[in-house]
Amino acid sequence: MKAITLLSSGLDSVAALAIAAESLEIEMALTFDYGQRACRREIEYSRKVCEHFGIEHRVIKLDWLAEITHTSLVNREEEVPALSLEDIDEAAPTAITEASAKAVWVPNRNGVMLNIAGSFAESRGCDYLVVGFNEEEAGTFPDNSLDYVEAMDHAFSYSTQNGVRVLAPLIKLGKTEIVKKALEVKAPLEYSWSCYHGEETPCRKCESCVRRARAFKNAGVKDPLLERSGI
Numbered sequence: 311m312k313a314i315t316l317l318s319s320g321l322d323s324v325a326a327l328a329i330a331a332e333s334l335e336i337e338m339a340l341t342f343d344y345g346q347r348a349c350r351r352e353i354e355y356s357r358k359v360c361e362h363f364g365i366e367h368r369v370i371k372l373d374w375l376a377e378i379t380h381t382s383l384v385n386r387e388e389e390v391p392a393l394s395l396e397d398i399d400e401a402a403p404t405a406i407t408e409a410s411a412k413a414v415w416v417p418n419r420n421g422v423m424l425n426i427a428g429s430f431a432e433s434r435g436c437d438y439l440v441v442g443f444n445e446e447e448a449g450t451f452p453d454n455s456l457d458y459v460e461a462m463d464h465a466f467s468y469s470t471q472n473g474v475r476v477l478a479p480l481i482k483l484g485k486t487e488i489v490k491k492a493l494e495v496k497a498p499l500e501y502s503w504s505c506y507h508g509e510e511t512p513c514r515k516c517e518s519c520v521r522r523a524r525a526f527k528n529a530g531v532k533d534p535l536l537e538r539s540g541i
């Protein structure tokens with residue numbers, strides 16, 4: 311069975327790729343450039359991850375999505391919210407995490423990316439699209455939920471001739487479990503970039519950095535990216 315993986319180089323997509331690579335032939339990885347602040351880092355790190363797995367890497371530019379996106383992930387005039395560990399509640403979204411999710415929302419991002427990847431999958435005879443969707447993010451991002459995966463499978467049964475399916479190996483996991491699982495399958499986490507910003511080192515303040523830090527803390531291990539960066 312062959313798969314195409316959506317790779318942002320974040321903790322989740324790198325873990326999902328490493329898990330999928332254990333049982334599937336990974337045809338290629340797609341990284342999307344929609345003008346996000348971390349784009350340069352995401353492409354650089356995704357390339358390193360692909361080298362690690364020996365798979366083809368392709369960057370898809372979505373200039374039009376950058377143009378129509380006004381949220382802080384793309385628009386430099388908007389602030390990316392800074393959070394603390396106490397602001398994050400894995401079990402239930404809070405007003406703060408909901409506001410943070412809203413501030414970084416990109417219109418129909420996962421829908422666009424999955425549909426583009428679906429075309430690649432059909433044309434290359436691939437059965438699956440691998441994604442890092444997970445239970446923790448589904449709390450504030452409905453396009454990370456199991457319902458959404460099932461809805462996309464249903465849509466692909468009409469829009470692709472080979473019935474491409476979405477494979478989301480982390481769909482029932484929180485970030486702590488994802489870290490544990492990623493280490494188990496030897497995912498190259500030293501080259502995973504989760505930060506919403508694209509500086510030399512992670513900001514350690516944005517929601518994505520805080521969730522990652524919390525996961526490593528709860529898993530009782532040091533973040534290989536921070537160790538490699540000498541932080």
Ligand SMILES: [Zn+2]
Binds near residue numbers: 516517520
């Ligand atoms: Zn950050």
